[in-house]
Amino acid sequence: MSDARRRLFRIFVRPVLSLVARIFYDPRFLQGRFFEQSLGGWIWVVRGMWSQKLLGMNRHVPWPVDSRNIVLSAANLEFHPDDLNNFQTFGCYFQNRDARIRLGRGTYIAPNVGLITANHDPLDPTRHLPGQDITIGAGCWIGMNSVILPGVELGPRTTVGAGSVVTRSFPSGNCIIAGVPARVIRNLESATSEQIIEVEELE
């Protein structure tokens, strides 16, 4: 987008869009880097008004959520508006009707990731076992096609490898976990980015 069009957007389009968006969304979520530094947030707002408010997918959620994801409970989800990107890819399931999901600031969630706070009862799958909170620290990265199970706590700067199933907590953080079930495959304590690249190339 050219500078002139960008200025046009800022002066004329954004104020109108902002007014309309506040009818459908909680203003607390209409701020942060995606609304001030880029247009991304406003595109999500327009798309969300169509899919959430008109088609009814994630209708109850007071922030933009792409229709290819499911958020069960807005009240049971904690995150910073700068991390709204985590609701805009696809295939993610925030299953938090019975317990809270807390996402630390600057945490990235890849597509097709499940955060599951309550299992079905294996003895009677029509009901759920009691929910258990999921807490993800700041600066984590949850790889594509991973699932985080009830009660899991991941400390800050935890990387979850693609396709992992995280069945227990890793509260100290600063590590890479991977596998089914997930185990620590590397501690980050004293590592530099260059060393991590080297290791990944060796493997």
Added chain:
Amino acid sequence: MSDARRRLFRIFVRPVLSLVARIFYDPRFLQGRFFEQSLGGWIWVVRGMWSQKLLGMNRHVPWPVDSRNIVLSAANLEFHPDDLNNFQTFGCYFQNRDARIRLGRGTYIAPNVGLITANHDPLDPTRHLPGQDITIGAGCWIGMNSVILPGVELGPRTTVGAGSVVTRSFPSGNCIIAGVPARVIRNLESATSEQIIEVEELE
């Protein structure tokens, strides 16, 4: 929804919707708990008429299927209308062109699950190997991001852990299986719900 609006829906909206729905869907699938005890089924019908009949995703399927899933063959799928919920989340692939998928009553299928009755031929991926039926018993739960491979039979009350790949049958049921490939991690024969919760917390 208030009682008054609910009554209004029952008297005026539902009969009209029911008549229209019968143009597009087989009436056998427009009954059961989602149509009698809740409005859920009617919401799926309205959404499905848009995505299936207008946009053409799963157009051939005579029951409501959310556009984020793929059902290859309606004729090769057996399930009870009370379990229509299994077609309303996202990411599920019912690959049953060459063989049947049977879902036992009260079985729950999580998002991003594949039920694959025919593999591509590794020697010539343009063609498929012969299809093999998949049979899931009653009261099972298939966890998120799992895949069930051709020929698999799961007995009643089998729980498949998230992220599992089920490569062989577990016909006796009453167990929790998990992993890549899936193995039995617990038998349910003599377990109570409380014991299962305990075990899950220990692991």
Added chain:
Amino acid sequence: MSDARRRLFRIFVRPVLSLVARIFYDPRFLQGRFFEQSLGGWIWVVRGMWSQKLLGMNRHVPWPVDSRNIVLSAANLEFHPDDLNNFQTFGCYFQNRDARIRLGRGTYIAPNVGLITANHDPLDPTRHLPGQDITIGAGCWIGMNSVILPGVELGPRTTVGAGSVVTRSFPSGNCIIAGVPARVIRNLESATSEQIIEVEELE
């Protein structure tokens, strides 16, 4: 579709559709088996004009991509137009902003597959590690819910089992790999289709 309607489509509808499609898509991708031998390609074109050009999902991509997938960079993706089917299911993530993805001719990609050329930096997930090309040979098959990691090269006729995470290269091809992480579970060198079926039934 009857022969008469097919002829009608060929004489009247296709030329008009072809003209309109060329406004939105690169003609190089509007050819091959899906446009000449079937109507499939034209259905993808109509759907794509709605989801890509109007709703803006994968807007920048000059070939039809179903809205349930994400292609980050069209310039960094190499494939044959006869394999356009690989962009029409759901849940696939072609993460190739920083490096190239090459798909060999006649390769099949199942739903919910990730091809990831650049990891987030575990020490600072706001930035990515340098991208590394992914190269998939001809006649491969990538099973549902699998993820291919940066730098991976798969030789021709590699089958990747469902739910696999491919962390390293298998450049010689002619094998079935599976698991988290993926390992060779069978070489195809001297196998016949019948032998493969037998082995799969035994397992």
